[in-house]
Amino acid sequence: MTSALRLVLTALAAGLAGCATTTEPPSPAPEPAEPVRPAEPLPPPAPPEPDKSAMRITIASVGDMMLGTDYPENHLPDDDGVGFLSAVTPVLSAADIAFGNLEGVLVDGGEPAKKCSNPNACYLFRSPTRYAGYYAAAGFDVMSLANNHARDFGEEGRTATMQALAAVGIRHSGREGDFASFEASGLKVAVLAYAVTRESNMLLDYELAEQTVREFAASHDIVMVTFHGGAEGVDATNLPFAEEEYYGEPRGDVVKFSRMVVDAGADLVIGHGPHVVRAMERYNGRLIAYSLGNFATYYGISVAGIKGIAPILVTTLDGNGRFVEGSVVSTIQLRPAGPSLDPGQRALQLMRGLTAEDFESPGLRFHDDGRFEPILTDADADIDVWSGASPQP
Secondary structure, eight states: OHHEEEEEHHHHHHHHHHHHHOOOOOOOOOOOOEEOOOOOOOOOOOOOOGGGGEEEEEEEEEEEEEEEBBBSSSSSTTTTTTTTTTTTTTHHSSEEEEEEESSEOOOSSSSOOOSSSSSSGGOOOOEEHHHHHHHOOOOOOOOEESSSSTTTTHHHHHHHHHHHHHTTTTTOOBBBBBOOOEEEETTTEEEEEEETTTTOOOOHHHHHHHHHHHHHHOSEEEEEEEOSSSSSSSGSSOOOOSOOEETEEEEEEEHHHHHHHHHTSSSSEEEEOOOSSSSSEEETTEEEEEBEEEEEEEESSSGGGGGGEEEEOOOOOTTOOEEEEEEEEEEEOOOSEEEEEEEEEEHHHHHHHHHHHHOOOOOOEOOSEEEEEEEEEEEEETTTOOOOBBOOO
């Protein structure tokens, strides 16, 4: 083979080899990377529960009130009641909550639900609706409408009273199923008012009352129970520790009722109705005052002698409802004036004496200046166990 032919064949083989080579297609461009998102911030930690044992709430409580009636004729104060509560307003308005029992109705006009055979002995009380503003100006926050005079003008009269109080920011409890629930000093408070009169929250239905208190205690920090019960008059100052009657009407066993509602979760129990003051006790760490007497009653309710002596009971509770300390601010009614501060401290003297008479171990220590405080026992060393009082039969 010639050299020229050999070169041709070599070139041809090289060309064929080049044609057999496969060229790979170019790789696609990479997808752009997803941007890095910052992590979601963690929710802030829940604030710690407040130490309710360190919290404090003060409650000023008084008994029966009725600033004058215009039925069957005008028996309203000369100044229309504007200044009737002025002497006690500083004490009432200084408390976180001020409570009282409102006798009669607040309604303009209307006829009573019952008729009186003798108009001169007619115990029906009707005050003008504008009087609600006088109670608000004195510092009242909540009132009981559970008593025998709340229905003097029927349920329509009680409805008018509820509306008049609500219009000035005063809460109420008393009609069957009507309870007050509100916030005060960072605590959720309930006020439950009971009486022995029909269509009211019934004191005599112990089972229902116990159940109701338990329900409110489960959703409220402070549960205050107030009742209109017990016999009446100067012979009713001592507790009988039994079912009471007055002119044949059942008035309840107020000690049984009060201790029962405390066991169910009530933190403060305030009684009224006898028209005289009664004893107090500390039961399971809670304060029970069995009657606060007549506080501000201008007409139609006797204030002679001890029936005109009454306290403003100021109590301090912690956020768990336990009684911390209190004071008896003594007042006296000398008509035609409204309740006046009593330098003789007669309400204090009465309540201290009756407490010593009725209870062997009331769990309270009284001071001459009106202050009173718990007497701690071995049971108080356990924060969840509080001592009760034993009645003197």
